[in-house]
Amino acid sequence: MNCSYGGYMGRVLKINLTERKIEDYPWTDRDREMYLGGKIMAAKILYDNLDIGVEPLSPDNYLAITTGPLTGSGAPMSSRFNISTLSPLTDFIASSNCGGSFGLALKKAGYDALIITGKAAHPIWIELSEGQVSFHEADVLWGKTTDETQEALGKDGGKIVIGPAGENLVKYAGIFSDERTAGRAGVGAVMGFMNLKAIVAKGSKRPEVKQPEKAKKVFSEWIKLLKSNPLTGEQLPKLGTAGLVSSMNAHNILATRNYKYGKYEDFELVSGEYLAEKHLVKNKGCMTCPIQCGRLVEVDGKRVKGPELETIGLLGPNIENNDLELILKWNLLLDKLGMDTISTGSTVAFAMELNEKGLWDNGLEFGKTENLSKLFEDIAYRRGIGDLLAEGTKALAQKFGGEDFAINSKGLELAAYEPRSAVGQGLGYAVANRGGCHLNAGYLALFEGLGLNIDPYTTKSKAVLTVLSQNLMEAVSAGGNCLFSLYAMIPGTLVRKPYSILTRLVNKSIPHLGGILNMINKSKENALPIHLPMIPHTRALEAVTGMKMNFGRLKAIGERGYNLERMFNLKRGLTKKDDGLPKRLTHELKDSENLKSRVPLESLIDDYYKARGWNSKGVPHAKTLKRIKMQEVSPGG
Structure with a gap:
């Protein structure tokens, strides 16, 4: 262990799947001072190791899974971990953050970060347990949804998994931990290319806190600050991120009809207020979080995670859909399939406008939702037009035209905030x-x-x-x-x-x-x-x-x-x-x-x-x- 600072485990593990080679990656106190951890740490690792000609879906790409020094310290809102890689959607850097339990579990296993490279000869999953690394066959897991995979791996430890979308290299597939996702820029497709279905981390180690009494005092004051602020102490706990729908509509920044407008006539039917009144079972959130902005809702008799603002915006107003109950079902379906709801909704909206303008006869229309559940599955399994939609908005524009209304930057679809206001x-x-x-x-x-x-x-x-x-x-x-x-x-x-x-x-x-x-x-x-x-x-x-x-x-x-x-x-x-x-x-x-x-x-x-x-x-x-x-x-x- 080469670390004099608290908050760190002092080890970064690198695994080459092609060779099944396991080694420590050098990371010094000077690196910690310069880059701290998380996504900045990952950016340094990628910069130092990925040559100009590396392709995102190749054995030479890196998947860097990193934590920060506050992860596992007891600090409020500190259960986050980051996944960075070369994005198959943009061909630039991808960083995607997640609030699932894997980051905490990775530290309990004794590591600050995990670097994966290479490609396994056939589907596998990896188990990390306090210095021990085990490779397991994943043939029986391949094809399972994200929830089925996590259930099959048992209750012990924290997990990250991919679903069918990652296996089939959908360019905006995500990586899931519990019900949380590192959803953006196709990190799940990179994991799928590597033939890596899942990673499980477990252990009992804890990072040292250098000044524990001072830390407790700071944490206590911090929680009071969060609970006293109307944004973090009232709006987010009461309505979750969906509470922004009404405010965004009022300020003319709610993406509507493929970002043609900033207001949606039926916004109240997909608002946080409506979600709280009609569908909310109780609040739920990430571990170590006093805000609990997540929503627990009921879908088909089961209590599941409710949609965030971005999901509601892109699968609601942006395709002119006012059926919140349908959005709840789609949110669950896309999570199971392992897809980013933002890119999915935006890509489908673009395809609808392509059809409307006669550039691509695909049968998709704004306000028509009857066949979209099947379409989402077709994207995940790359069937029919789903194979084209799986490439994302920028690729569709290159094939069919419509670049002027292909809503993306650098190939990544925009979030639900329409920016002209x-x-x-x-x-x-x-x-x-x-x-x-x-x-x-x-x-x-x-x-x-x-x-x-x-x-x-x-x-x-x-x-x-x-x-x-x-x-x-x-x-x-x-x-x-x-x-x-x-x-x-x-x-x-x-x-x-x-x-x-x-x-x-x-x-x-x-x-x-x-x-x-x-x-x-x-x-x-x-x-x-x-x-x-x-x-x-x-x-x-x-x-x-x-x-x-x-x-x-x-x-x-x-x-x-x-x-x-x-x-x-x-x-x-x-x-x-x-x-x-x-x-x-x-x-x-x-x-x-x-x-x-x-x-x-x-x-x-x-x-x-x-x-x-x-x-x-x-x-x-x-x-x-x-x-x-x-x-x-x-x-x-």
Whole structure:
């Protein structure tokens, strides 16, 4: 064990499936200081090991499963783990986060991370148990759904599994742990290509907490903060993420009819309020989470996980479906099949519009839901038109046309936030390293109507605010926390009193703070040695690890991680053109009477590159890399 910090197990395991070779992967205290853990750790591993010519579905790809130092520490909202790889959907970096039990179990087995490469000769599953690695035949598991597979593997330990979609290399197949999923960018297809059906981790080890009494105090104060904030203490527990449907509709950002509109006439029938009234059995959430934003619902007499906001949005308004009960059933079906509900819903909506415009005669129509359950199964098993839909929106556009309304960025379908009335969110979609992700985008929708209410159309300060938000979210994820833990950084009084003089003043002031925000973004990590009360992550990390941590250092780690993923993508051939959105969002006015109701991406991109310290082609300047101590991984430029 080569680790002097708390929070870590001190071992990273690498398994080559082709050779069944097992070895420790070198990861030092210096690496922990620089990259912390989670998705940033995974980005460094991928950058160092994947050559330019590696194909996503090849034995040379890596599947990096990583935890953060707070995972297993007892910190609130810290049961997350990350899965990163080269995406078969985008051909760029993929990072997908999950709240299932596998991350905690991986640490109990004695590991901070697991790296899988190669390809097994036939289907297998892997068992990890406190230093022991066992390979098992998976022929009897192959073909089983995600729930059937987990049930067959027994109750002991944490598990990650794939379903039929992963086995059949659906480009947006996910990896599942319990009822939670690492759903985006096709990580499940990579696992399927490897002939790896499942991994089970078990053990009794626990990471050391360097300052246990201080940690307990920080955790207790943190939980009080989360429960006192109206977003994390009221809205999410009461309505879950589905509670955003009504607010998104009110702010004209609810993706409707393949993102043609931002409002849906029947939104109330698919809202969080309607879900709570008609279908909610009780709240449920990830382990170690005091919010419990998940929903437990009943489908066909069984209590199962309910749909999140993205599932409702993409399988509801975006295909003009107002049947919430049907969405509950589809959510369960897609989870069993092992598919990303976001990409599934968006790809089907695009296919509907292709059919409507006479570009592809596929029989799919907006508002027609009768045969969609069968269609989802056809996608998972690549039958009929399902074989084409399994490739995703970008591939369909390349085959049939319709690029202007093929709603994706870098090949990844967008989340349910329609960005022409939240242009900062639109910028984030375009520049996000993994493609059309609302979280990797910086989630400016939270500031543009869903938490605060700054002018959603202005471009002022949107770039620098996006950079700051992205950096903080990267670092928080790397530490092992759910990103909802950052919701509480918006003072509760501003949320509770949206029309007060103070709140209005804050909303009007933020667009004029670009200079200050830029100074914060470009400050060196030792320039801001402070702890902010609304971001308790720094004090928690310091107490658990014993590592010097503060706001400046947390921000720098996040910036380092974001640039590292960017440089991985540049190495893969990414250009400025890839930081784009379809013309529906950048050229078509959502409101013909509002000339600002589009994403002015060209000017926003230029502002963003300057705010990031990148050149006009989107390549980090040498001085930027030097400031964040990354000269050794410079892509040039």
